[in-house]
Amino acid sequence: MHRITPYIQAQRLPVLAAAVLILLLAGCSAPPVPLKERKVYIGRQDGRYILFRDKRPFIVKGAAGYDHLEALHAAGGNTIRTWDTAGLGNLLDSAQAAGIAVIAGLSVPLSRSLEFYKDTAGVAALYKSYHALVNRYKHHPALLMWCLGNEVDFPYKPRFRPFYKTYNRLLQMIHEQDPDHPVTTALINFDRRCLYNIRWKVKGLDLISMNIFGELHNLERELKNFSWFWDGPFLISEWGINGPWETEATAWGAPIENTSNKKAEQYLQRYTDHMPVNNPRFLGACVFYWGQKQEVTHTWFSLFAENGAASAVVQAMQLIWTGQQPTHRAPSLKYMLVEGKGARDNILLQPGAMHAAEILFDEAISDSLRITWEIMPEDWYIRYRSDVNARKPVVLNSLLLSPQGNKTGFRTPAKEGPYRIFATVCDRYGNFATANTPFYVVAP
Structure with a gap:
């Protein structure tokens, strides 16, 4: 141990006093929890990012939706990704019973909703609500991570400062209240503009998530070409066949939809040919949509029927996740x-x-x-x-x-x-x- 001379001690006392004062004024926040003591964290081994859950590597074999959790587990999936907090407690309980982890979505208005972000009362109410929610569910064993915003967009212009102020305040609060779980946000495709602004204006996101459909085949190239600026871990929070906005249409503009069997072939081919599973930054992917939803048609993205029956796409996902075909194939x-x-x-x-x-x-x-x-x-x-x-x-x-x-x-x-x-x-x-x-x- 090196001894400090009285002169140096005298010089350091004002500095130490100032540091103590700053800590007191800041509320004496506790030091960050070391990664390996957290329930879920992202580490790095041999040049590869790894998501750890309960000290074990965890690859997200996920689906975006709310339902059919037992079917997800039976098909070899391990994660469900949501967009909002409606019924979150029941979902977490059901997921835990089914052996499924949950990426819990915390919905926030789009960045262009400046009227909301300038409304101090509305922002305060949102902050208070999420503060209570995070504290309520942060110890739930099914929780994997938080997703703060879905496709909210991260723009350049100074007029969006109210959005960034609110977003960063929410992000900081989540980390302070729940250091056990990572926080992400979901972008539309691989968006360099958003990535630039996240690096410059957002502090504390643990990973980036992307909702990507027809552009999935370009993702590996985009990741490589932009790694000079951003080389962090990522998750595919939604992927699937081309959306109605990306497909062939009739003369009057009606999107042409493939049969469910053709979709199954496309899901399988898209995952096999274009999912960047060997990329050292890849943490997993969530197929879209694990349930039944109306989006242009009630069948376009629905992997399940209204009566709960499963499509050939569910069986394709089982093959992807487990390498095994089901005993009974869907009608062809x-x-x-x-x-x-x-x-x-x-x-x-x-x-x-x-x-x-x-x-x-x-x-x-x-x-x-x-x-x-x-x-x-x-x-x-x-x-x-x-x-x-x-x-x-x-x-x-x-x-x-x-x-x-x-x-x-x-x-x-x-x-x-x-x-x-x-x-x-x-x-x-x-x-x-x-x-x-x-x-x-x-x-x-």
Whole structure:
């Protein structure tokens, strides 16, 4: 031990006193918890980032959604990712019972919502609410990490200072109240602008998450080319097939949707060919959407049917996560035809006319299969493209006529506009398959 001379001690006393005063004024915050004492943390070994949970490496084999947790576990998944705190306590309990970890979403308004971020009372209420929530659930054994904001965007301009002030205050609070769990945020795709601003203006995010669909094939290249500026750990918080905004459409703008079987092939191929699983910064991925949701159609992203049946995509994920195929495969559809035409033929029909639709299978139709037909107006046409609807449009069941086997007759609606006919095929093992075809009713 080196001794300090009285002169040096005298010189250091004012400095030490000032340091003590600063600590007192700051509330004497406790020193940070060492990583290896935390319940969940991100470490680094042999040049690779690793997520540790209960001192063991944990690769996120996840899904984005809220339901079907036992099915997720049975398929080999281990994590569910949410967007908000609705029913978080029940979800955490159910996840723990099913052996599933939870990435809990803490929803905040988009950065462009400056009216909110300038409202001191509204911001204070949000802070108080999340302070209580974090403290309530931070010790729950199912909690894996917090996700502060989903696609909120991180802009350049000085006028967004109220957003950054609020965001950083929330982020600091989460870390102070719960040092046991990492905090992330979810970006749209690989966004260099957002990454620049996060590095410059946001303090304390442990990792970056990305919602990425059609651009997944570019991710590895983007990561490499931008590693000079950001080389931290990342998570894929949503991935899947191309969204309706990224796909081929009819002449009137209706997105053309593949059958559920074709989607399963695409999920498998996309993961195999483009998921950066060997990247030393990769912490895992969450497939979208583990449940049933309305987004342009009620089948586009839904891995489960309304009755809880599982699609071929669920089985593809089981193959990805476990390397094993299920005992009973989902019904295998090829495509749907309306009057012998497919969606890419831009089907125009007269109002009130009789027509026929059929679905074709890859194999002989089993007597145990149950086929449900539905006709409904196009959701995007009713609600506007930027106004996301969470509810399935009203089904026009009165237009369906005598379905038989893989075929049905139907009468076109009297009102001009875009519509879509759906077929859902369920088997006796809890599996389903879907196909649909858009058509346009043209008034004479």
